[in-house]
Amino acid sequence: MSEGVLLIDNKNNYIVNRRFKSIFDIVGEDKEALGEVIEKYKLLTFSNYEGYAESEIWVKGKKVTLESFCNHKSNIFKFDIILFKEVTEISEARNEIEELKFALSSLKDVLDNAYQGFVLVNEEGKIIKWNYEKLFGIKEEDALGKHVEDVIENTRLHIVLKTGKKELYDVQRIQGHDMIASRTPIIRNGKIIGAVGTVLFKDIKEVTDLAKRLKVLESTVDKYKSEISRMYCANYSFDNIITKNKHMLKLIDEAKKAANSNSTILIEGESGTGKEYFAHAIHEESSRRLAPFIRINCAAIPHELLESELFGYEAGAFTGAKKEGKIGKLELANGGTILLDEIGSMPVSMQAKLLRVLEEREFERIGGNTSIKIDVRLIASSNENLEQLVNKGRFRQDLYFRLNVVRIHIPPLRDRIDDIPWLCEDILNNQIKNVGSTPKSVTDRALFALKLYSWPGNVRELRNILERASNVSIGNYIDIQHLPDYISNKVTNGRINTDKQTLKDKLAEAEMNAVLEALKYCKGNRTKAANLLGIHRTALYKKLGSHGIDIKTI
DSSP states (O other): OOSEEEEEETTSOEEEOHHHHHHTTOOSSOHHHHHHHHHHHHTTOOTTOOEEEEEEEEETTEEEEEEEEEEOSOSSOOEEEEEEEEHHHHHHHHHHHHHHHHHHHHHHHHHHHHSSEEEEEETTSBEEEEOOHHHHSOOHHHHTTSBGGGTSTTOOHHHHHHHOOOEEEEEEEETTEEEEEEEEEEEETTEEEEEEEEEEESSHHHHHHHHHHHHHHHHHHHHHHHHHHHHHSOOOOGGGSOOOOHHHHHHHHHHHHHHTSOOOEEEEOOTTSOHHHHHHHHHHHSTTTTSOEEEEETTTSOHHHHHHHHHEEOTTSSTTOOTTOEEOHHHHTTTSEEEEETGGGSOHHHHHHHHHHHHHSEEOOBTOOSOEEOOOEEEEEESSOHHHHHHTTSSOHHHHHHHTTEEEEOOOGGGOGGGHHHHHHHHHHHHHHHHOOOOOEEOHHHHHHHHHSOOTTHHHHHHHHHHHHHHHOOSSEEOGGGSOHHHHTTEETTEEOGGGOOHHHHHHHHHHHHHHHHHHHTTTOHHHHHHHHTSOHHHHHHHHHHHTOOGGGO
Protein backbone atom coordinates (compact mmCIF):
# COMPACT_ATOMS: atom_id res chain seq x y z
CA MET A 1 0.00 0.00 0.00
CA SER A 2 1.47 3.39 -1.00
CA GLU A 3 -0.45 5.45 1.61
CA GLY A 4 0.31 5.68 5.29
CA VAL A 5 -2.72 4.82 7.49
CA LEU A 6 -3.60 6.14 10.95
CA LEU A 7 -6.69 4.80 12.78
CA ILE A 8 -7.48 6.77 15.98
CA ASP A 9 -10.50 6.75 18.31
CA ASN A 10 -11.88 9.30 20.75
CA LYS A 11 -9.78 7.78 23.55
CA ASN A 12 -6.52 8.40 21.67
CA ASN A 13 -5.98 4.74 20.89
CA TYR A 14 -4.31 4.41 17.50
CA ILE A 15 -3.07 1.94 14.95
CA VAL A 16 -0.57 2.74 12.13
CA ASN A 17 0.83 0.74 9.21
CA ARG A 18 4.46 0.42 8.06
CA ARG A 19 4.07 2.98 5.29
CA PHE A 20 2.96 5.56 7.88
CA LYS A 21 6.20 5.01 9.81
CA SER A 22 8.22 5.14 6.59
CA ILE A 23 6.74 8.50 5.54
CA PHE A 24 7.57 10.12 8.89
CA ASP A 25 10.87 8.26 9.52
CA ILE A 26 9.54 6.64 12.71
CA VAL A 27 11.61 3.76 14.03
CA GLY A 28 9.89 1.12 16.16
CA GLU A 29 7.38 2.39 18.74
CA ASP A 30 8.66 5.96 18.99
CA LYS A 31 5.65 7.40 20.84
CA GLU A 32 7.07 10.91 20.87
CA ALA A 33 7.36 10.96 17.09
CA LEU A 34 3.92 9.39 16.71
CA GLY A 35 2.48 11.92 19.12
CA GLU A 36 3.87 14.82 17.05
CA VAL A 37 2.01 13.61 13.96
CA ILE A 38 -1.21 12.99 15.88
CA GLU A 39 -1.10 16.44 17.51
CA LYS A 40 -0.57 18.03 14.10
CA TYR A 41 -3.66 16.19 12.87
CA LYS A 42 -5.78 17.16 15.89
CA LEU A 43 -4.99 20.81 15.30
CA LEU A 44 -7.05 20.54 12.11
CA THR A 45 -10.08 19.86 14.41
CA PHE A 46 -12.34 17.61 12.41
CA SER A 47 -14.29 16.70 15.63
CA ASN A 48 -17.53 18.27 14.43
CA TYR A 49 -17.14 16.95 10.89
CA GLU A 50 -18.74 13.81 9.64
CA GLY A 51 -17.52 12.08 6.48
CA TYR A 52 -14.60 12.83 4.13
CA ALA A 53 -12.11 15.73 4.32
CA GLU A 54 -8.76 16.64 2.71
CA SER A 55 -5.92 18.78 3.99
CA GLU A 56 -2.12 19.21 4.15
CA ILE A 57 0.31 19.31 7.07
CA TRP A 58 4.05 19.85 7.50
CA VAL A 59 5.85 17.31 9.71
CA LYS A 60 9.63 17.04 10.02
CA GLY A 61 10.14 19.26 7.00
CA LYS A 62 7.86 17.16 4.81
CA LYS A 63 4.68 18.29 3.16
CA VAL A 64 2.05 15.55 3.48
CA THR A 65 -1.47 15.37 2.10
CA LEU A 66 -4.08 13.58 4.14
CA GLU A 67 -7.53 12.22 3.46
CA SER A 68 -9.68 11.87 6.58
CA PHE A 69 -12.74 9.63 7.00
CA CYS A 70 -14.44 10.77 10.23
CA ASN A 71 -17.16 9.16 12.36
CA HIS A 72 -17.73 11.58 15.28
CA LYS A 73 -21.52 11.51 15.76
CA SER A 74 -21.78 7.92 16.93
CA ASN A 75 -22.66 7.54 20.61
CA ILE A 76 -21.01 4.15 20.71
CA PHE A 77 -17.66 4.46 18.83
CA LYS A 78 -16.09 7.59 17.45
CA PHE A 79 -13.01 7.23 15.21
CA ASP A 80 -10.98 8.76 12.39
CA ILE A 81 -9.25 6.93 9.53
CA ILE A 82 -6.57 9.10 7.93
CA LEU A 83 -4.59 8.29 4.76
CA PHE A 84 -1.23 10.07 4.43
CA LYS A 85 0.74 10.57 1.21
CA GLU A 86 3.93 12.57 0.53
CA VAL A 87 3.41 15.49 -1.82
CA THR A 88 6.62 14.52 -3.66
CA GLU A 89 5.06 11.21 -4.68
CA ILE A 90 2.00 12.99 -6.02
CA SER A 91 4.18 15.50 -7.87
CA GLU A 92 6.24 12.72 -9.38
CA ALA A 93 3.13 10.96 -10.59
CA ARG A 94 1.80 14.19 -12.07
CA ASN A 95 5.17 14.89 -13.70
CA GLU A 96 5.22 11.42 -15.22
CA ILE A 97 1.76 12.00 -16.68
CA GLU A 98 2.82 15.39 -18.09
CA GLU A 99 6.00 13.90 -19.54
CA LEU A 100 3.99 11.12 -21.14
CA LYS A 101 1.59 13.65 -22.65
CA PHE A 102 4.55 15.67 -23.97
CA ALA A 103 6.19 12.56 -25.43
CA LEU A 104 2.98 11.56 -27.20
CA SER A 105 2.52 15.10 -28.52
CA SER A 106 6.15 15.22 -29.69
CA LEU A 107 5.83 11.84 -31.39
CA LYS A 108 2.78 13.08 -33.26
CA ASP A 109 4.65 16.23 -34.32
CA VAL A 110 7.58 14.14 -35.53
CA LEU A 111 5.35 11.81 -37.52
CA ASP A 112 3.41 14.75 -38.95
CA ASN A 113 6.55 16.57 -40.08
CA ALA A 114 8.94 13.73 -40.94
CA TYR A 115 6.64 12.10 -43.46
CA GLN A 116 4.08 13.14 -46.06
CA GLY A 117 1.65 10.98 -44.08
CA PHE A 118 1.35 7.94 -41.82
CA VAL A 119 -1.22 5.33 -40.82
CA LEU A 120 -1.30 3.12 -37.72
CA VAL A 121 -3.22 -0.17 -37.67
CA ASN A 122 -3.89 -2.70 -34.92
CA GLU A 123 -3.27 -6.44 -35.11
CA GLU A 124 -6.49 -6.88 -37.09
CA GLY A 125 -5.43 -4.37 -39.73
CA LYS A 126 -7.96 -1.77 -38.63
CA ILE A 127 -6.92 1.88 -38.68
CA ILE A 128 -6.42 3.45 -35.25
CA LYS A 129 -4.47 6.55 -36.34
CA TRP A 130 -4.66 8.36 -39.69
CA ASN A 131 -2.66 11.29 -41.06
CA TYR A 132 -3.23 10.92 -44.80
CA GLU A 133 -5.90 13.60 -45.18
CA LYS A 134 -3.68 15.97 -47.21
CA LEU A 135 -2.38 13.12 -49.33
CA PHE A 136 -5.60 11.23 -50.12
CA GLY A 137 -8.33 13.71 -49.16
CA ILE A 138 -9.79 11.29 -46.59
CA LYS A 139 -10.48 12.69 -43.11
CA GLU A 140 -9.31 10.81 -40.04
CA GLU A 141 -12.85 10.28 -38.68
CA ASP A 142 -13.81 8.63 -41.97
CA ALA A 143 -10.83 6.23 -41.84
CA LEU A 144 -10.74 5.19 -38.19
CA GLY A 145 -11.99 1.67 -37.49
CA LYS A 146 -11.91 0.61 -41.14
CA HIS A 147 -9.67 -2.12 -42.49
CA VAL A 148 -6.61 -0.63 -44.17
CA GLU A 149 -7.30 -2.52 -47.44
CA ASP A 150 -10.63 -0.72 -47.74
CA VAL A 151 -9.01 2.71 -47.49
CA ILE A 152 -5.50 2.59 -49.06
CA GLU A 153 -4.98 1.42 -52.62
CA ASN A 154 -2.39 -1.36 -53.14
CA THR A 155 -1.51 -1.42 -49.43
CA ARG A 156 0.68 -4.17 -48.00
CA LEU A 157 0.27 -3.34 -44.31
CA HIS A 158 -1.95 -6.41 -43.79
CA ILE A 159 0.84 -8.56 -45.26
CA VAL A 160 3.42 -7.01 -42.92
CA LEU A 161 1.10 -7.90 -40.01
CA LYS A 162 1.38 -11.55 -41.08
CA THR A 163 5.11 -11.71 -41.95
CA GLY A 164 6.46 -9.37 -39.26
CA LYS A 165 9.06 -8.13 -41.76
CA LYS A 166 9.85 -4.50 -42.58
CA GLU A 167 9.34 -3.20 -46.10
CA LEU A 168 11.38 -0.04 -46.51
CA TYR A 169 11.28 2.55 -49.32
CA ASP A 170 8.99 0.55 -51.58
CA VAL A 171 7.38 2.10 -54.66
CA GLN A 172 3.58 2.03 -54.20
CA ARG A 173 1.16 3.36 -56.81
CA ILE A 174 -1.71 5.28 -55.21
CA GLN A 175 -4.21 7.50 -57.02
CA GLY A 176 -2.03 7.54 -60.13
CA HIS A 177 1.18 8.53 -58.34
CA ASP A 178 4.26 6.39 -57.62
CA MET A 179 4.91 7.02 -53.94
CA ILE A 180 7.84 5.91 -51.77
CA ALA A 181 6.35 4.06 -48.79
CA SER A 182 7.67 2.09 -45.82
CA ARG A 183 5.86 -0.43 -43.62
CA THR A 184 7.07 -1.51 -40.18
CA PRO A 185 5.50 -4.08 -37.82
CA ILE A 186 5.03 -3.19 -34.14
CA ILE A 187 6.17 -6.12 -32.01
CA ARG A 188 5.83 -6.45 -28.24
CA ASN A 189 6.97 -9.49 -26.28
CA GLY A 190 7.43 -11.37 -29.53
CA LYS A 191 3.86 -10.72 -30.67
CA ILE A 192 2.79 -8.50 -33.57
CA ILE A 193 0.32 -5.97 -32.15
CA GLY A 194 0.10 -3.61 -35.10
CA ALA A 195 1.95 -1.89 -37.92
CA VAL A 196 2.75 1.61 -39.12
CA GLY A 197 2.88 2.78 -42.71
CA THR A 198 4.59 5.97 -43.84
CA VAL A 199 4.93 7.85 -47.12
CA LEU A 200 8.28 9.61 -47.43
CA PHE A 201 7.79 10.96 -50.96
CA LYS A 202 4.38 11.47 -52.55
CA ASP A 203 5.86 11.25 -56.05
CA ILE A 204 8.98 9.47 -57.31
CA LYS A 205 9.95 12.72 -59.09
CA GLU A 206 10.79 14.11 -55.65
CA VAL A 207 13.35 11.32 -55.25
CA THR A 208 14.89 12.20 -58.61
CA ASP A 209 15.10 15.86 -57.62
CA LEU A 210 16.68 14.91 -54.29
CA ALA A 211 19.22 12.70 -56.07
CA LYS A 212 20.19 15.64 -58.28
CA ARG A 213 20.65 17.89 -55.25
CA LEU A 214 22.73 15.22 -53.53
CA LYS A 215 24.91 14.93 -56.61
CA VAL A 216 25.55 18.68 -56.51
CA LEU A 217 26.37 18.44 -52.79
CA GLU A 218 28.72 15.50 -53.41
CA SER A 219 30.48 17.52 -56.09
CA THR A 220 30.88 20.41 -53.65
CA VAL A 221 32.19 18.07 -50.93
CA ASP A 222 34.67 16.56 -53.40
CA LYS A 223 35.84 20.06 -54.28
CA TYR A 224 36.50 20.89 -50.64
CA LYS A 225 38.15 17.51 -50.07
CA SER A 226 40.44 18.25 -53.00
CA GLU A 227 41.25 21.67 -51.55
CA ILE A 228 42.00 20.20 -48.12
CA SER A 229 44.10 17.50 -49.77
CA ARG A 230 46.06 20.17 -51.63
CA MET A 231 46.61 22.13 -48.43
CA TYR A 232 47.50 19.32 -46.06
CA CYS A 233 48.88 16.52 -48.24
CA ALA A 234 52.16 15.89 -50.02
CA ASN A 235 52.01 16.91 -53.68
CA TYR A 236 55.17 15.23 -54.93
CA SER A 237 56.82 11.83 -54.78
CA PHE A 238 60.36 10.73 -55.66
CA ASP A 239 59.10 10.12 -59.20
CA ASN A 240 58.70 13.88 -59.54
CA ILE A 241 62.41 14.47 -58.90
CA ILE A 242 63.87 14.38 -62.42
CA THR A 243 67.49 13.29 -62.55
CA LYS A 244 69.97 10.87 -64.07
CA ASN A 245 72.86 12.36 -62.16
CA LYS A 246 74.69 9.75 -60.08
CA HIS A 247 75.04 11.98 -57.03
CA MET A 248 71.34 12.92 -57.11
CA LEU A 249 70.31 9.28 -57.51
CA LYS A 250 72.40 8.43 -54.44
CA LEU A 251 70.68 11.23 -52.48
CA ILE A 252 67.25 9.90 -53.47
CA ASP A 253 68.24 6.43 -52.27
CA GLU A 254 69.38 7.85 -48.92
CA ALA A 255 66.19 9.89 -48.59
CA LYS A 256 64.02 6.82 -49.23
CA LYS A 257 65.82 4.95 -46.45
CA ALA A 258 65.40 7.91 -44.09
CA ALA A 259 61.68 8.09 -44.92
CA ASN A 260 61.12 4.72 -43.25
CA SER A 261 62.33 6.06 -39.89
CA ASN A 262 60.93 8.77 -37.62
CA SER A 263 64.23 10.65 -37.41
CA THR A 264 64.38 14.40 -37.89
CA ILE A 265 65.71 15.35 -41.33
CA LEU A 266 67.66 18.47 -42.31
CA ILE A 267 67.59 19.36 -46.02
CA GLU A 268 70.13 21.95 -47.16
CA GLY A 269 70.69 23.49 -50.56
CA GLU A 270 70.61 26.72 -52.48
CA SER A 271 67.30 28.38 -53.24
CA GLY A 272 65.50 26.67 -56.12
CA THR A 273 67.30 23.31 -55.90
CA GLY A 274 64.15 21.38 -54.96
CA LYS A 275 64.34 21.03 -51.17
CA GLU A 276 60.55 21.08 -50.86
CA TYR A 277 60.26 18.32 -53.47
CA PHE A 278 62.44 16.11 -51.27
CA ALA A 279 60.37 16.94 -48.16
CA HIS A 280 57.11 16.07 -49.93
CA ALA A 281 58.58 12.86 -51.33
CA ILE A 282 59.92 11.74 -47.93
CA HIS A 283 56.46 12.15 -46.38
CA GLU A 284 54.82 10.35 -49.30
CA GLU A 285 57.31 7.47 -48.97
CA SER A 286 56.85 7.15 -45.18
CA SER A 287 54.28 5.29 -43.08
CA ARG A 288 52.74 8.70 -42.29
CA ARG A 289 51.66 9.28 -45.90
CA LEU A 290 47.93 9.17 -45.02
CA ALA A 291 48.35 11.71 -42.20
CA PRO A 292 48.69 15.49 -42.68
CA PHE A 293 51.71 17.10 -44.32
CA ILE A 294 51.90 20.68 -43.03
CA ARG A 295 54.22 23.34 -44.48
CA ILE A 296 55.27 26.58 -42.83
CA ASN A 297 57.79 29.07 -44.22
CA CYS A 298 59.64 30.63 -41.30
CA ALA A 299 60.91 33.52 -43.44
CA ALA A 300 57.54 34.43 -44.98
CA ILE A 301 55.73 35.01 -41.66
CA PRO A 302 56.49 38.03 -39.41
CA HIS A 303 58.40 36.98 -36.30
CA GLU A 304 55.65 38.22 -33.97
CA LEU A 305 53.09 35.97 -35.72
CA LEU A 306 55.27 32.91 -36.27
CA GLU A 307 54.83 31.64 -32.71
CA SER A 308 51.02 31.74 -32.84
CA GLU A 309 51.09 30.17 -36.31
CA LEU A 310 53.22 27.28 -35.09
CA PHE A 311 51.84 26.69 -31.57
CA GLY A 312 48.33 28.19 -31.79
CA TYR A 313 46.68 30.18 -29.02
CA GLU A 314 43.81 30.04 -26.54
CA ALA A 315 40.77 32.33 -26.63
CA GLY A 316 41.65 35.89 -25.65
CA ALA A 317 45.38 35.16 -25.46
CA PHE A 318 46.28 38.58 -26.84
CA THR A 319 44.74 41.67 -28.44
CA GLY A 320 43.39 40.85 -31.88
CA ALA A 321 43.23 37.10 -31.23
CA LYS A 322 40.20 35.15 -32.39
CA LYS A 323 37.74 34.79 -29.52
CA GLU A 324 37.51 31.03 -30.10
CA GLY A 325 41.31 30.59 -30.20
CA LYS A 326 43.30 28.92 -32.97
CA ILE A 327 44.90 25.54 -33.62
CA GLY A 328 48.59 25.77 -34.48
CA LYS A 329 50.37 24.03 -37.33
CA LEU A 330 52.02 21.57 -34.93
CA GLU A 331 48.61 20.37 -33.77
CA LEU A 332 47.36 20.10 -37.34
CA ALA A 333 50.37 17.95 -38.21
CA ASN A 334 49.76 15.49 -35.37
CA GLY A 335 50.37 11.96 -36.62
CA GLY A 336 52.00 13.29 -39.79
CA THR A 337 54.88 15.48 -40.92
CA ILE A 338 55.66 19.18 -40.57
CA LEU A 339 58.10 20.98 -42.87
CA LEU A 340 59.78 24.07 -41.41
CA ASP A 341 61.13 25.76 -44.51
CA GLU A 342 63.94 28.32 -44.19
CA ILE A 343 64.36 27.43 -40.54
CA GLY A 344 67.47 29.60 -40.37
CA SER A 345 65.13 32.61 -40.29
CA MET A 346 63.41 31.45 -37.08
CA PRO A 347 63.98 33.82 -34.12
CA VAL A 348 66.36 32.46 -31.47
CA SER A 349 63.62 32.85 -28.81
CA MET A 350 61.39 30.46 -30.73
CA GLN A 351 64.21 28.01 -31.35
CA ALA A 352 64.23 27.15 -27.64
CA LYS A 353 60.51 26.30 -27.72
CA LEU A 354 60.97 24.17 -30.83
CA LEU A 355 63.81 22.30 -29.12
CA ARG A 356 61.46 21.47 -26.22
CA VAL A 357 58.89 20.11 -28.67
CA LEU A 358 61.50 17.88 -30.29
CA GLU A 359 62.76 16.57 -26.95
CA GLU A 360 59.52 16.24 -24.96
CA ARG A 361 56.97 15.81 -27.78
CA GLU A 362 54.60 18.28 -26.14
CA PHE A 363 53.88 22.01 -26.06
CA GLU A 364 51.40 24.59 -24.77
CA ARG A 365 49.35 27.02 -26.81
CA ILE A 366 49.97 30.72 -26.28
CA GLY A 367 47.90 31.78 -23.27
CA GLY A 368 47.26 28.16 -22.28
CA ASN A 369 48.49 26.02 -19.40
CA THR A 370 47.60 22.57 -20.72
CA SER A 371 50.32 20.46 -22.33
CA ILE A 372 49.38 19.03 -25.71
CA LYS A 373 51.03 15.73 -26.64
CA ILE A 374 51.93 15.30 -30.30
CA ASP A 375 53.43 12.69 -32.59
CA VAL A 376 55.03 14.65 -35.43
CA ARG A 377 57.90 13.96 -37.81
CA LEU A 378 59.94 17.15 -38.37
CA ILE A 379 61.69 18.02 -41.62
CA ALA A 380 63.66 21.26 -41.64
CA SER A 381 65.08 22.93 -44.73
CA SER A 382 67.45 25.83 -45.19
CA ASN A 383 69.16 27.67 -48.03
CA GLU A 384 71.74 28.90 -45.54
CA ASN A 385 74.51 26.92 -43.91
CA LEU A 386 73.17 26.33 -40.39
CA GLU A 387 76.61 25.48 -39.05
CA GLN A 388 77.83 28.92 -40.09
CA LEU A 389 74.74 30.50 -38.49
CA VAL A 390 75.62 28.68 -35.25
CA ASN A 391 79.13 30.18 -35.35
CA LYS A 392 77.60 33.65 -35.88
CA GLY A 393 75.25 33.17 -32.89
CA ARG A 394 72.12 33.29 -35.05
CA PHE A 395 71.16 29.66 -34.51
CA ARG A 396 71.16 27.52 -31.36
CA GLN A 397 73.82 24.86 -31.40
CA ASP A 398 71.70 22.37 -29.41
CA LEU A 399 68.83 22.74 -31.88
CA TYR A 400 71.23 22.32 -34.81
CA PHE A 401 72.49 19.03 -33.34
CA ARG A 402 68.87 17.91 -32.77
CA LEU A 403 67.94 18.69 -36.39
CA ASN A 404 71.08 17.28 -37.96
CA VAL A 405 70.15 13.60 -37.46
CA VAL A 406 69.74 12.85 -41.15
CA ARG A 407 71.29 15.49 -43.41
CA ILE A 408 70.58 15.79 -47.14
CA HIS A 409 72.50 18.38 -49.15
CA ILE A 410 71.05 18.97 -52.62
CA PRO A 411 73.66 20.10 -55.17
CA PRO A 412 73.09 23.24 -57.28
CA LEU A 413 72.08 22.86 -60.92
CA ARG A 414 75.51 24.01 -62.13
CA ASP A 415 76.96 20.84 -60.57
CA ARG A 416 74.50 18.59 -62.42
CA ILE A 417 74.23 20.14 -65.90
CA ASP A 418 73.87 16.65 -67.36
CA ASP A 419 70.30 16.76 -65.98
CA ILE A 420 69.37 19.88 -67.98
CA PRO A 421 68.00 18.01 -71.07
CA TRP A 422 65.76 15.80 -68.88
CA LEU A 423 64.64 18.74 -66.77
CA CYS A 424 63.77 20.74 -69.89
CA GLU A 425 61.71 17.87 -71.25
CA ASP A 426 59.82 17.42 -67.96
CA ILE A 427 59.18 21.16 -67.50
CA LEU A 428 57.85 21.58 -71.05
CA ASN A 429 55.63 18.48 -70.72
CA ASN A 430 54.15 19.88 -67.51
CA GLN A 431 53.42 23.15 -69.29
CA ILE A 432 51.37 21.20 -71.82
CA LYS A 433 49.39 19.52 -69.01
CA ASN A 434 48.87 22.65 -66.94
CA VAL A 435 48.18 25.36 -69.51
CA GLY A 436 47.57 23.40 -72.70
CA SER A 437 50.49 24.97 -74.56
CA THR A 438 51.88 23.70 -77.88
CA PRO A 439 54.34 20.79 -77.47
CA LYS A 440 57.88 22.14 -77.71
CA SER A 441 61.42 20.86 -77.46
CA VAL A 442 64.76 22.61 -76.98
CA THR A 443 67.27 22.67 -79.84
CA ASP A 444 70.83 21.48 -79.34
CA ARG A 445 72.20 25.04 -79.64
CA ALA A 446 69.82 26.23 -76.93
CA LEU A 447 70.68 23.26 -74.71
CA PHE A 448 74.36 23.96 -75.15
CA ALA A 449 73.84 27.58 -74.09
CA LEU A 450 71.78 26.48 -71.08
CA LYS A 451 74.61 24.18 -69.99
CA LEU A 452 77.11 27.03 -70.11
CA TYR A 453 75.05 29.18 -67.75
CA SER A 454 75.89 29.15 -64.00
CA TRP A 455 72.24 28.97 -62.74
CA PRO A 456 72.23 31.01 -59.52
CA GLY A 457 68.47 30.38 -59.29
CA ASN A 458 68.87 26.66 -60.02
CA VAL A 459 65.91 24.56 -61.24
CA ARG A 460 63.39 27.27 -60.35
CA GLU A 461 65.23 29.70 -62.64
CA LEU A 462 65.35 27.10 -65.43
CA ARG A 463 61.59 26.63 -65.12
CA ASN A 464 60.97 30.38 -65.40
CA ILE A 465 63.30 30.78 -68.40
CA LEU A 466 61.63 27.91 -70.26
CA GLU A 467 58.18 29.34 -69.56
CA ARG A 468 59.29 32.69 -71.00
CA ALA A 469 60.96 31.05 -74.00
CA SER A 470 57.86 28.93 -74.65
CA ASN A 471 55.72 32.07 -74.77
CA VAL A 472 57.97 33.99 -77.19
CA SER A 473 58.82 31.10 -79.53
CA ILE A 474 56.72 30.23 -82.57
CA GLY A 475 56.50 26.62 -83.64
CA ASN A 476 57.63 23.48 -81.87
CA TYR A 477 61.19 24.45 -80.92
CA ILE A 478 62.89 26.69 -78.41
CA ASP A 479 66.12 27.94 -79.98
CA ILE A 480 68.94 30.09 -78.71
CA GLN A 481 67.31 33.35 -79.82
CA HIS A 482 64.36 32.63 -77.51
CA LEU A 483 66.62 32.60 -74.45
CA PRO A 484 67.54 35.70 -72.43
CA ASP A 485 70.55 37.64 -73.74
CA TYR A 486 72.68 36.85 -70.69
CA ILE A 487 72.42 33.19 -71.69
CA SER A 488 72.34 33.37 -75.49
CA ASN A 489 75.33 35.75 -75.64
CA LYS A 490 77.54 32.94 -74.44
CA VAL A 491 77.04 31.29 -77.83
CA THR A 492 77.23 33.23 -81.13
CA ASN A 493 76.31 31.57 -84.45
CA GLY A 494 76.61 28.16 -82.93
CA ARG A 495 80.05 28.83 -81.45
CA ILE A 496 81.02 29.61 -77.87
CA ASN A 497 81.87 33.19 -76.99
CA THR A 498 85.52 32.85 -75.98
CA ASP A 499 85.72 35.89 -73.72
CA LYS A 500 85.70 33.76 -70.59
CA GLN A 501 85.88 30.30 -72.12
CA THR A 502 87.80 27.57 -70.30
CA LEU A 503 89.72 24.74 -71.96
CA LYS A 504 86.99 22.36 -70.88
CA ASP A 505 84.40 24.54 -72.61
CA LYS A 506 86.46 24.67 -75.82
CA LEU A 507 86.88 20.89 -75.88
CA ALA A 508 83.16 20.42 -75.24
CA GLU A 509 82.31 22.79 -78.08
CA ALA A 510 84.71 21.07 -80.47
CA GLU A 511 83.33 17.64 -79.58
CA MET A 512 79.73 18.76 -79.98
CA ASN A 513 80.44 20.39 -83.35
CA ALA A 514 82.27 17.28 -84.57
CA VAL A 515 79.34 15.05 -83.58
CA LEU A 516 76.84 17.40 -85.24
CA GLU A 517 78.85 17.60 -88.47
CA ALA A 518 79.21 13.80 -88.63
CA LEU A 519 75.49 13.25 -88.11
CA LYS A 520 74.60 15.84 -90.75
CA TYR A 521 77.04 14.28 -93.23
CA CYS A 522 75.58 10.81 -92.56
CA LYS A 523 72.00 12.17 -92.67
CA GLY A 524 71.30 11.12 -89.08
CA ASN A 525 72.57 7.54 -89.40
CA ARG A 526 74.23 6.96 -86.02
CA THR A 527 76.14 3.82 -87.02
CA LYS A 528 77.76 5.57 -90.01
CA ALA A 529 78.43 8.69 -87.93
CA ALA A 530 80.18 6.61 -85.25
CA ASN A 531 82.36 4.93 -87.90
CA LEU A 532 83.18 8.33 -89.41
CA LEU A 533 84.23 9.64 -85.98
CA GLY A 534 86.21 6.48 -85.25
CA ILE A 535 84.27 5.62 -82.08
CA HIS A 536 81.94 2.83 -81.02
CA ARG A 537 78.22 3.41 -81.51
CA THR A 538 77.67 3.15 -77.71
CA ALA A 539 80.19 5.97 -77.17
CA LEU A 540 78.31 8.09 -79.71
CA TYR A 541 75.05 7.54 -77.80
CA LYS A 542 76.74 8.75 -74.58
CA LYS A 543 78.02 11.88 -76.31
CA LEU A 544 74.56 12.57 -77.71
CA GLY A 545 73.19 12.37 -74.18
CA SER A 546 75.93 14.47 -72.55
CA HIS A 547 75.51 17.25 -75.12
CA GLY A 548 71.71 17.02 -75.17
CA ILE A 549 71.64 16.42 -78.93
CA ASP A 550 68.26 15.30 -80.25
CA ILE A 551 68.73 13.27 -83.44
CA LYS A 552 65.26 14.33 -84.63
CA THR A 553 66.33 17.97 -84.93
CA ILE A 554 69.21 17.24 -87.33
